[in-house]
Amino acid sequence: MPKAKSESKPKTKSERDESVVFVGSKPLMSYITACVTQLNRNPDELIIKARGRAISRAVDVAEVLRNRFMTDLKVRSIEISTETVTTAEGNTANVSAMEITLVKTK
Amino acid sequence: MPKAKSESKPKTKSERDESVVFVGSKPLMSYITACVTQLNRNPDELIIKARGRAISRAVDVAEVLRNRFMTDLKVRSIEISTETVTTAEGNTANVSAMEITLVKTK
Secondary structure, three states, rough: OOOOOOOOOOOOOOHHHHHEEEEEEOOOOHHHHHHHHHHHHOOOEEEEEEOOHHHHHHHHHHHHHHHHHOOOEEEEEEEEEEEEEEOOOOOOOEEEEEEEEEEEEE | OOOOOOOOOOOHHHHHHEEEEEEEEOOOOHHHHHHHHHHHHHHOOEEEEEOOHHHHHHHHHHHHHHHHHHEEEEEEEEEEEEEEOOOOOOOOOEEEEEEEEEEEOO
């Protein structure tokens, strides 16, 4: 099946209304700058997502952002879940995931 | 100052009403068994706490417990915060902390 071209792909709710930053294994400040950029583009809501080991870094991102860079942010909700991923060998593994939703206080 | 004897120490709110499991660097199953024990003793509420790198393990504990061992549990709230710790050299450092509160659904 050919890949859908980006212009023909209908935008999901996530792309329209929400800014999402995925936290991985890069240094903390990479994600802080990504969050600040997203919040300048869409100041209503920011969702920080992470899986597995990166979850603790995602909490660091939210806390550093809130305490040092944008003190008018507050945590609206935090959700945890389990996702099933397929490894390179074709096995499936369960991995924990987290979503932190930050909003600006007026 | 001598250590207060356990019977003379007034119970804090935490000891009376809440079960708390602190997650550190031990294997996941140690914390799962600790959680199951606490929930058998006090089935109303369980708080899982962790700091720094252990945060992702705390999420694993909550998810494995909920999905495999006690499927009648649900997440009531998740809070994140920043704590200031003093290092062995006398410096202070900020560390992220998380508290996951689980409750039984009736």
